[in-house]
Amino acid sequence: MIKIPETGYLRLPQIVGNPKTEPPTPGLIPISKSAWWAGVKEGRYPKAIKLGPRTTVWRVEDIRALIEKTGGENG
Template structure:
């Protein structure tokens, strides 16, 4: 199943592998970039800033990912 903006939940959080995909688990990419490109984009402001859910748990708001896809 291909993930699109219409299949994303309205609210919640997404982990990095849910956004950029993971070939080991066959998770499709919503935004097809590599991990280093994603983090460089976060640093430059091109991609949204993450939210720390715990000491070792980083996620992004679904609303921010929806806005990124929509080009807002």
């Protein structure tokens, strides 16, 4: 299990993982970036927060709630 903080923010690679890093970063929710963004647009996944022009994050609390709601599987 991937350890996430109690509070704070997560960026997209922390949520869906990044297979291109060395070693590959596992995701909390094993879906593609495009599937994640489609889910955000449809309201299935939490709304993003823009911290700057190139910085988008999600609240840890929202991601934890999503994982608990879906039983650890993608929604």
